[in-house]
Amino acid sequence: MASETLVHSADPVDQHLVTVLQGKFEVAPEDIRPAATLEDLGLDSLAAVELYVTLQEQWQVPLDDSEANIGLTVQQVRDTVHRLRADSAGQGGTA
Amino acid sequence: MAATPPPAVAVTVAVTGVGLVTPSGTGTASTWEGVCAGRSTAADAPELAGLPVPIACRVPDFDPHTHARLRQPWRFDRATQLLLAAAREALDSAGLNSAGHAGADGDNGAWQPERTALVIGSAAGGIGTLEDQHRRLLATGPDRISPHTLPAYLPNMAAGHAALELGVKGPALHTSTACASGASAVITAGLLLAAGHCDIALAGGSDAMVTPLCSAAFAKMGALSRRTHDPVRASRPFDRDRDGFVLAEGSAVLVLEREADARARQARPLALLTGHATTTDAHHPVAPDPDGTGLERAVRAALAQAGAAPDEVDHINAHGTSTPLNDRVEAAVIRRLYGRQPPSVTSAKGVLGHTMGAAGAVEAALTVLSVAHGAVPPTANFTAFDDGTDGIDLVTDKPRHQDIHLALSHSLGFGGHNTVLAFRAA
Numbered sequence: 001m002a003s004e005t006l007v008h009s010a011d012p013v014d015q016h017l018v019t020v021l022q023g024k025f026e027v028a029p030e031d032i033r034p035a036a037t038l039e040d041l042g043l044d045s046l047a048a049v050e051l052y053v054t055l056q057e058q059w060q061v062p063l064d065d066s067e068a069n070i071g072l073t074v075q076q077v078r079d080t081v082h083r084l085r086a087d088s089a090g091q092g093g094t095a
Numbered sequence: 096m097a098a099t100p101p102p103a104v105a106v107t108v109a110v111t112g113v114g115l116v117t118p119s120g121t122g123t124a125s126t127w128e129g130v131c132a133g134r135s136t137a138a139d140a141p142e143l144a145g146l147p148v149p150i151a152c153r154v155p156d157f158d159p160h161t162h163a164r165l166r167q168p169w170r171f172d173r174a175t176q177l178l179l180a181a182a183r184e185a186l187d188s189a190g191l192n193s194a195g196h197a198g199a200d201g202d203n204g205a206w207q208p209e210r211t212a213l214v215i216g217s218a219a220g221g222i223g224t225l226e227d228q229h230r231r232l233l234a235t236g237p238d239r240i241s242p243h244t245l246p247a248y249l250p251n252m253a254a255g256h257a258a259l260e261l262g263v264k265g266p267a268l269h270t271s272t273a274c275a276s277g278a279s280a281v282i283t284a285g286l287l288l289a290a291g292h293c294d295i296a297l298a299g300g301s302d303a304m305v306t307p308l309c310s311a312a313f314a315k316m317g318a319l320s321r322r323t324h325d326p327v328r329a330s331r332p333f334d335r336d337r338d339g340f341v342l343a344e345g346s347a348v349l350v351l352e353r354e355a356d357a358r359a360r361q362a363r364p365l366a367l368l369t370g371h372a373t374t375t376d377a378h379h380p381v382a383p384d385p386d387g388t389g390l391e392r393a394v395r396a397a398l399a400q401a402g403a404a405p406d407e408v409d410h411i412n413a414h415g416t417s418t419p420l421n422d423r424v425e426a427a428v429i430r431r432l433y434g435r436q437p438p439s440v441t442s443a444k445g446v447l448g449h450t451m452g453a454a455g456a457v458e459a460a461l462t463v464l465s466v467a468h469g470a471v472p473p474t475a476n477f478t479a480f481d482d483g484t485d486g487i488d489l490v491t492d493k494p495r496h497q498d499i500h501l502a503l504s505h506s507l508g509f510g511g512h513n514t515v516l517a518f519r520a521a
Contacts, residue, residue: 026166047167049242057239065238 006032006074013059013081017074020054034075045070051077061085106289109357109364109521112189112350113460114181114299117447118152118343121162121180123188126457127464130446130472131494137326137341137448140305147314150326151305152343152448164194165260172221172247175256177346177453178301182213182257185297189350190362195262208264212293213254214284215269215348216276216300218452218508220250223306253301265293272373273508274414274449276300277347277456278516282371284351294356299348300456310342316381318418330449331476332415332442333422333484340416343448347456349463364521366466366502370401376511383421383507387428390513394432394503397515403501408438410471410502412462415442416449423483425505430486437488438503439495445475455506459516462504466520471495 006014007029021027027041038048052065055077061084115122118136119129129136140151154177159168163179171179186193192204196211224247228240246252251269258267266287270279277300284298313319320339322329330341357364374396376389383390398405413425422442429440443461450457465471477491504516 024167024169046170046242046246053239053241065242 004033005030006034013078013085016058017055017078020051020058024054025051032074034073034078036074037070038072038077039070043070048072055081059085061088107354108285108288108351108368109354109362110349110366110368110463110518111352111357111362111364112185112187112191113365113463114184114186114188114348115457115460116154116157116162116177116181116347117345117450117457118154119447120155121157122184123460123464130443130461131470133446133473133475133492135327135330135446135475136343137329139326142305143307143310146307146311148310148319148321148323148342150323150329150341151310152341153305154344170243170247171256172224172253173303173344174217174221174223174301174346175247175253177303177344178215178253178257178299178348179260181299181301181346181348182261182297185299185348185350186261191295191350206295208262210265210294211263212265212284212287212296213258213261213263213267214280214287214296214298215254215257216278216280216452216455217250217253217269217271217302218273218276219302219304219309221248221252222309223303224248226306226308263297271452272512272514273510274451275455275506275508275512275514276452277454278459278504278506278514279373279512280456281349281351281368281459281516282373282514285368285371288351288353294352296351297348298351298456299346300453301346302451302453303344304451305342305344313342320417328476330417330445332413332417332445332474333426333480333487333489334417334477335479335481335484337417337419337422339418340444341448343450345447345450345453345457347453347460349456349460366463366518367521368516369519370397370399370403370517372396372400372515374513376513378511381509383424384511385420385424387424389511390424390428390505390507391432393513393515394428397503397517401501401517401519403517405432406436407501408433408503409497409499410438410462410465411440412458412465412502412504413440413442414454414505414507415444415474417442417444421507426484426487437486439471439490439497440487441471441490442474443472445477446472455504455514458504458506462502462516462518466499466502466518469496469498471497
């Protein structure tokens with residue numbers, strides 16, 4: 001794989017994703033690359049939903065776990081979290 | 096007795112392996128050492144703080160990664176985690192690959208997955224998971240509950256998960272007869288072997304009911320000891336000052352094979368399961384029949400199947416819960432059946448507390464070890480009989496060394512279940 005692992009990313013969403021995948025789901029850090037699917041990381045269908053529930057809780061964003069599936073890439077998951085965070089920040093308004 | 100005894104059992108079943116995970120520790124050696132030392136494991140339970148009975152016996156220092164060799168152990172209820180540790184130890188001790196049917200060592204210790212059964216008893220399945228997730232549902236709504244809630248909770252899933260982790264592809268069954276569930280699993284496995292439905296059966300029990308709801312509910316029934324100021328002396332089977340059981344968790348698994356098969360592969364049986372029986376009181380939802388006629392019928396039927404008379408019984412591993420009624424009923428049956436030459440009696444619950452659906456399997460394993468080692472662990476915390484429990488030969492204070500040719504394990508459960516297992520020396 002040409003893509004870099006997310007392990008050294010400074011982005012807080014990336015960092016949290018790495019922490020959850022490495023800690024709770026016991027994924028080897030070198031495997032956590034943007035192009036990897038959740039299935040590549042050893043998650044099954046229930047684990048994919050569990051990942052979404054865990055991220056929902058952490059970021060307080062309305063991540064729709066009915067869309068969680070093992071074909072999603074790490075890139076897609078982080079993009080979705082980023083988008084929802086931006087949306088909720090926008091809704092909350094900045095003074 | 097009016098009942099006709101059944102014919103002698105056609106197939107003798109060998110116990111070739113044992114695994115134990117109890118409040119005395121993870122592993123058969125630590126459990127055997129703990130019960131032989133008569134060292135009570137009851138202690139304050141922080142997770143039950145604020146409840147009427149905040150004491151319990153917990154499995155200490157259990158690590159599901161190392162002891163059960165489980166990845167992502169949060170997917171499983173604690174009862175299943177404990178079970179996997181016991182099952183792997185049981186396979187190891189039977190000389191069978193505990194990593195899976197083919198294992199890491201090729202044919203050494205290999206077993207046929209399609210000819211292997213798994214029968215696991217529990218009273219409450221993954222109730223700790225159910226309680227946790229119900230709290231989340233109420234606190235944060237349906238979005239935050241885990242998709243693993245039902246796979247972790249459903250009572251069959253301990254057997255289901257264990258079959259998946261070990262690669263067992265024969266029958267995987269769950270038995271539930273409350274506190275007799277583990278003994279019912281051993282009986283069911285024995286029947287599967289006798290009928291030829293499998294060649295190897297892993298039979299056991301597992302429960303992790305040290306939870307707020309279970310503790311509060313047992314307390315409401317008046318079943319728990321209220322000696323909360325002195326937990327190590329709370330569980331005192333057959334003692335005149337007993338006042339209830341102490342809630343506990345644990346698991347045990349026995350590897351069973353037809354004796355001929357076991358000997359053919361040069362496995363050394365620890366003991367032979369030569370008789371078993373189940374009866375039902377049909378007397379009260381949870382209280383045992385005070386006359387003990389259901390238990391007596393079960394003992395007589397198990398002995399008939401074993402081809403033995405009562406005076407051949409050397410030892411009884413009693414259910415011995417430390418509740419006023421159970422111990423009185425059990426002692427009455429023992430007095431009535433054995434008369435002037437009573438067998439030695441012990442109850443492990445003084446040390447381990449009541450491991451619920453695991454208890455029947457834990458005590459079956461301890462009975463097997465007593466037969467194999469020629470030793471009976473003492474009943475912890477016993478000081479004196481009352482009129483109801485007097486007249487039995489209770490082993491107290493220290494282990495008794497004894498040649499045991501035939502031993503029984505009693506298990507009783509809510510629902511009026513009585514189960515008796517008869518083990519002979521191999």
